[in-house]
Amino acid sequence: MAARILPASDDPIRPEPAQSLGLSLDGAPLSGITGQTIAGVVLASGRLSWRTSSHLGKPRGLFCGIGVCFDCIVTVNGERDVRACQRRAVDGDVVESQHDALPEVHL
Amino acid sequence: MIGPAATKRETAPRHMSGASADVIIIGAGIIGAACARSLARAGRSVIVVERGAAASATSAQGEGNLLVSDKAPGPELSLALYSSTLWDPAVRQLRDELGPQFPSIEFERKGGLVVATTEAGAQPLLDFAATQSQAGVDARSIDAAEAHDYEPELTDNLTAAVFYPQDAQVQPVAATEALLASARLAGARVLTDTAVVGAIRDPQHPDTIIGVQTAAGAMYAPDVVIAAGPWSGEVAAVLGVTLPIRPRRGMVLVTTRMPHKIFHKVYDGDYFGATQSSDASLQTSSVIESTAAGTVLIGSSREQVGFDEQLRVEVLSEIAQKSMRLFPFLENASVMRSYGGFRPYMPDHLPVIGADHRVSGLWHASGHEGAGIGLSLATAEILTAQLLGESTPVDDSPFALDRESLAPFLGSAA
Numbered sequence: 332m333a334a335r336i337l338p339a340s341d342d343p344i345r346p347e348p349a350q351s352l353g354l355s356l357d358g359a360p361l362s363g364i365t366g367q368t369i370a371g372v373v374l375a376s377g378r379l380s381w382r383t384s385s386h387l388g389k390p391r392g393l394f395c396g397i398g399v400c401f402d403c404i405v406t407v408n409g410e411r412d413v414r415a416c417q418r419r420a421v422d423g424d425v426v427e428s429q430h431d432a433l434p435e436v437h438l
Numbered sequence: 439m440i441g442p443a444a445t446k447r448e449t450a451p452r453h454m455s456g457a458s459a460d461v462i463i464i465g466a467g468i469i470g471a472a473c474a475r476s477l478a479r480a481g482r483s484v485i486v487v488e489r490g491a492a493a494s495a496t497s498a499q500g501e502g503n504l505l506v507s508d509k510a511p512g513p514e515l516s517l518a519l520y521s522s523t524l525w526d527p528a529v530r531q532l533r534d535e536l537g538p539q540f541p542s543i544e545f546e547r548k549g550g551l552v553v554a555t556t557e558a559g560a561q562p563l564l565d566f567a568a569t570q571s572q573a574g575v576d577a578r579s580i581d582a583a584e585a586h587d588y589e590p591e592l593t594d595n596l597t598a599a600v601f602y603p604q605d606a607q608v609q610p611v612a613a614t615e616a617l618l619a620s621a622r623l624a625g626a627r628v629l630t631d632t633a634v635v636g637a638i639r640d641p642q643h644p645d646t647i648i649g650v651q652t653a654a655g656a657m658y659a660p661d662v663v664i665a666a667g668p669w670s671g672e673v674a675a676v677l678g679v680t681l682p683i684r685p686r687r688g689m690v691l692v693t694t695r696m697p698h699k700i701f702h703k704v705y706d707g708d709y710f711g712a713t714q715s716s717d718a719s720l721q722t723s724s725v726i727e728s729t730a731a732g733t734v735l736i737g738s739s740r741e742q743v744g745f746d747e748q749l750r751v752e753v754l755s756e757i758a759q760k761s762m763r764l765f766p767f768l769e770n771a772s773v774m775r776s777y778g779g780f781r782p783y784m785p786d787h788l789p790v791i792g793a794d795h796r797v798s799g800l801w802h803a804s805g806h807e808g809a810g811i812g813l814s815l816a817t818a819e820i821l822t823a824q825l826l827g828e829s830t831p832v833d834d835s836p837f838a839l840d841r842e843s844l845a846p847f848l849g850s851a852a
C-alpha cells in the first residue's frame with residue numbers, strides 16, 4: 332500500500348505534541364518549542380544573524396542550514412563552535428554568540 | 439574592436455576576417471592574467487582565450503603561497519626572490535587602479551616557520567637555510583623558545599626551526615581576477631568559455647604561428663603564449679608541438695572554524711624534499727596555516743595520477759596524521775571539507791618562460807608546479823621583456839625551452 336493512501340488518522344508516525352521551551356541568547360530570553368534547532372528558535376524570534384566574521388566583522392547567521400558551512404556556530408552551555416542549525420534546542424540552554432578577532436601577526 | 443591591429447610583423451594578416459591582436463594568451467589562470475596585464479600595460483593589444491572560466495582550475499585549487507622558504511639556491515629561488523619584490527608595489531597599484539569596491543586580494547606577508555621534529559632532520563634543515571641565506575633569503579634559525587613564541591601551539595618535539603619573514607600569501611582567485619581587471623583597463627580582451635582547437639600557421643612559413651582557431655572562430659596575432667598550467671601540454675599538442683608538462687595532484691584539508699591558533703605558515707622540514715622529488719607515487723609533507731575566517735588549511739600531497747579527480751581518503755588520512763606531529767591540538771579538530779587540484783609539473787622542476795625554438799611566434803609561460811601564484815608576476819615581467827625584445831630583469835636562460843635538461847622530453851615540431 333502506497334504511503335499516500337494511508338489516512339492521516341491512521342499514520343503511526345506522529346510527533347509528540349510540542350512542548351514549549353526557553354533558552355537564552357547572550358542573556359536575552361527566547362522561547363520555542365521542542366524539536367526546533369537553536370537556529371530555528373533564534374530565527375523565529377526575528378533575529379537573522381548572531382556571529383561576526385573575523386576579517387571584516389560582517390554579520391553571519393544561517394547560510395546553508397544543513398550543517399555544511401559552519402557559518403552559524405555558537406557557544407552552547409559553554410561548548411564552543413556548535414552549529415546552531417544542527418543542535419536541537421533544550422529547555423534552559425545558555426547560548427552565546429561568537430566573535431574571534433583577527434590576531435596580530437608576530438613577524 | 440580590440441585596439442591597434444597587429445602591425446609589427448609582415449605576417450600579420452590584416453586582410454583576413456576574425457579578431458586580431460598583438461598577442462594571444464591561452465589560459466586565464468594567474469600566469470595568463472599576469473602576462474596579459476604586463477603586456478597590455480606595455481602597450482600591446484592582448485586577447486586572452488580561456489576554455490572555461492577565469493581562475494577556475496589550478497589557480498583556485500591551492501593555498502595562494504608566495505614562498506621563498508621551500509626553494510634551494512638556483513634559478514627558481516632567484517625568480518622567487520625577484521617576484522617577492524614585485525608583490526608589494528603590485529598590490530598598491532591594483533588597489534589604486536581597481537578602487538575600494540574590488541575585493542581585496544588578501545596579500546599578507548605572514549612569514550613561514552619551518553621546523554624539524556627529528557634529530558635526523560635538524561641538521562639538513564639548518565644547512566639548507568644556511569645556503570638560502572647566502573643566496574639572499576632572510577632565513578633565521580631560532581631556538582625552541584622563540585619558535586613557541588611565534589607559534590604557541592607548536593609541538594614540544596622540536597629539533598630545529600627556521601623563520602622566513604619573506605613568505606607571504608594571497609587569495610589566488612581574487613589576485614587572478616584583479617590582474618585580469620587591470621589588464622582589461624589597459625585594453626586587453628578576456629574571452630572565457632573559448633577553447634583553442636588548432637593553430638593557424640603562415641601558409642608561406644609553416645614553422646610560423648600567426649593565430650589560433652577557437653570555438654569562437656579564428657584569431658590572429660604574431661605572438662601566441664601558452665599559459666594553460668597543467669593543461670599546457672594538451673594545448674601545445676593541439677598547436678602541433680610537444681611540451682612535457684604533466685599534472686601533479688595535491689589535496690588540502692579544511693577544518694571547521696576555531697579561534698586562531700596558528701599565526702604563520704608552518705611546514706615540516708621535509709617539505710622541500712617533497713617538492714623536489716620526481717617520484718610519481720604519493721608523497722606528503724605538512725604545510726599548515728590558519729585563514730582569516732578561522733579555518734585551518736592542512737596540506738600537502740603530491741602524486742602523479744593524471745587528471746584523476748577522485749577523492750582519495752588515504753591521502754587525506756596521511757596529511758591529517760602528519761599535521762598532528764606539528765600541532766597536537768589538531769587531534770580534536772573537525773574537518774569541514776577538502777579540496778585539491780593539479781600542479782603543472784615539469785620533469786626538471788623549472789618553469790618554461792620564453793620562445794618556442796621550434797615554432798616562430800609561439801611562447802610559453804607554464805610549468806611552475808606548486809609555485810605559480812608567487813612566480814606569476816616575475817614570469818610576466820620576463821615574458822614581456824622577451825616579447826618586446828628588451829633585456830630581462832633576471833637571467834631567463836634557465837627557463838628556456840631549449841635547455842639541456844628538457845632535451846630528452848621534447849619531440850620535434852609537427
